[in-house]
Amino acid sequence: MNNNYEPMAQFKRLAISETGFVFDPQTGYSYLVNNTGVEILNCLKKELSEKEIIEHITKNYDVEEDQVERDYESFILRLKDYGLYKEELKENGVEKQKTKEK
Amino acid sequence: MVSKSKKQKRSSWKDNLVIAVTGLATGENPQPGVPIIRSIRNAGFEGKIIGLVYDPLEAGIYGPNLADEVYEMPYPSEGPESIIARLEHIRKHTKIDVLIPTLDSEILPYVTLEKKLKTYGINMYLPTREQFMMRDKTKLDKLNEMFNIPTPHMILISEVKQVYEIPNKMNLPVMVKGRFYEAYKAYTVDEIIKYFNKICTDWGLPIIIQKFLPGDEYNIAAIGDGKGGIIGAVPQKKTLITEKGKGFAAVVVKDPALDEFAKHVIKSLKWRGPLELEILKAHNDNNYYLLEMNPRLPAWVRLAEGAGQNLPMALVKLALGKKVPPMPPYKVGQMFIRHNEDIIVPVSTVGELTSTSELHNIRITPVNQRIDSLLNN
Missing domain, CATH: 3.30.1490.20 (ATP-grasp fold, A domain)
Structure with missing residues (x-):
């Protein structure tokens, strides 16, 4: 039996409530994130780029761009820790899951 | 104008059915009997339910709207003959159309008795002896050899x-x-x-x-159709575990790989009847491993009902030989949170069961509870 089933696109599968309760239907784990975390996750689900996400947060919240960049990096690191953030790379036309290297 | 026939309650195949269920202990280490009865009642079953118990202090005996009658049974270790003798006594009081054994130690004796009980009109939906032995915990690694089912x-x-x-x-x-x-x-x-x-x-x-493999544990309640197919299956992850390792809260999850794993196990064994799979997703290789396969529905089976698959009621229909189509997809994100409750019962009722080994007309419904309250005030 093939037990190496490809996982679903990590954060795309998350159910995110406005209150910051985040449920991973694949693993059963749940998480709490703040308002900015909800914004970033929703932007990631919409497949916005890092630049677009930082611009979006800076535009909608009273915060400096440098601070948003730092918060974004920190949030992404946390998502990686939980196995929720992996970058999809295409090699020879085949989509592969690979953790984004810093 | 409403015709007379429409006013009358339609009679159903369920109306005169008598269902017997074992394992009514609740508390710290709950057995599956009470949740199975609740799911059957929640499917609209108003007929008679008989509790088959081993101890007068199994709390489910006295729970509201559960069993109508209760009989003490000999322990499975006393052998199939003792079970037959007791059931023959019970048959003098009531018929039994469907019997659902819910405890691991009961399944083999009832598998042995399945044909004999059929002649009494008692129907069950159980695995064959061969299927039962294949999932024995002491032979679990054989499943790996025979069917490529990974096991620790x-x-x-x-x-x-x-x-x-x-x-x-x-x-x-x-x-x-x-x-x-x-x-x-x-x-x-x-x-x-x-x-x-x-x-x-x-x-x-x-x-x-x-x-020991570090990883996340998942459980699946299911019913196999005996031909390799699945009637229903609901996977969950425990989110609250007691010191004894019992789940006191769990959430329905959805992972296509986990569903495939369960399908592979049930198809390989051509499992007939209820089951619970205990599966581990190992941290080191992200692969699923079968830890245990239990030959009965689990105590958390009401979560399956909450997720849209009433497995106990499907089991009743299958035991009666009715065709049950595969159940609808389960609802992901449904949770159960278990709670214990004190049941108040006159000591004389417990005493009656202790001395006579049976109780009759004990079902407390919201209606007779209200009448009782009016009479006492």
Whole structure:
């Protein structure tokens, strides 16, 4: 039996409530994130780029761009820790899951 | 104008049905009987339900809107003949159309009796003896050899002196398991010996030593159709676990790989009847491993009903030979949170069951509870 089933696109599968309760239907784990975390996750689900996400947060919240960049990096690191953030790379036309290297 | 026939309640195949269910203990280590009865009642079943119990203090006997009658049964270890003798006595009071054994130790005796009970009009939906033996915990690694179902490495021991050889065969910690019940994580040889003696006293030999794999555990309640197909299956992850390792809260999850794993197991064994799969997703390789396959529905089976699959009611229909199509997809994100409640009952009722081994007309429904309240005030 093939037990190496490809996982679903990590954060795309998350159910995110406005209150910051985040449920991973694949693993059963749940998480709490703040308002900015909800914004970033929703932007990631919409497949916005890092630049677009930082611009979006800076535009909608009273915060400096440098601070948003730092918060974004920190949030992404946390998502990686939980196995929720992996970058999809295409090699020879085949989509592969690979953790984004810093 | 509403015609007379429409005013009358339609009679259903369920109306005169009598269903017997075992395992009504609740509390810290709940048995599946009470949730199975609740799911059957929630499907609209108003007929008679009989509780088959081993102890007058099984709390489900006295729970509201559950059993109508209760009979004490001989322990499964007393053999199929004792069960038959008791059922013959019960048949003098009431018929039984469907019987649902819910405890691991009961399944084999009832599998043995399935044909005999059929002649009494008592129907069950159980695995064959061969299927039952294939999932025996002491033979779990054979499933890996026969069907390529991944299982953790295990060895069987029957003597304490064998414990000292374990560190040469697998890394500590290990899981120390009984054939029917109980499992402990042991970090040292001394701990293995302690659990060996404890399990041996309660459940006998052999003792199973299973490689401990760090990972996340998932459970699946399901019913197999006996041809390799699945009538229904609901996977969950425990989110609150007691000291004894019992789930007191769990959430329905959805992972296509987990669903495929369950399908592969049920298809390989051509499992007929209810089951619970205990599956581990190992952290080191992200693969699923079968830890246990229990031949009955689990105590958390109401979560399946909450997720849209009433497995106990499907089991009743299957036992009666009715065709049950595959159930609708389960709702992901449904949770159960277990709670214990004190049931108030006159000591004389418990005494009656203790002295006569049976109770009749005990079902408390919201209606007769209200009448009782009016009469006493």
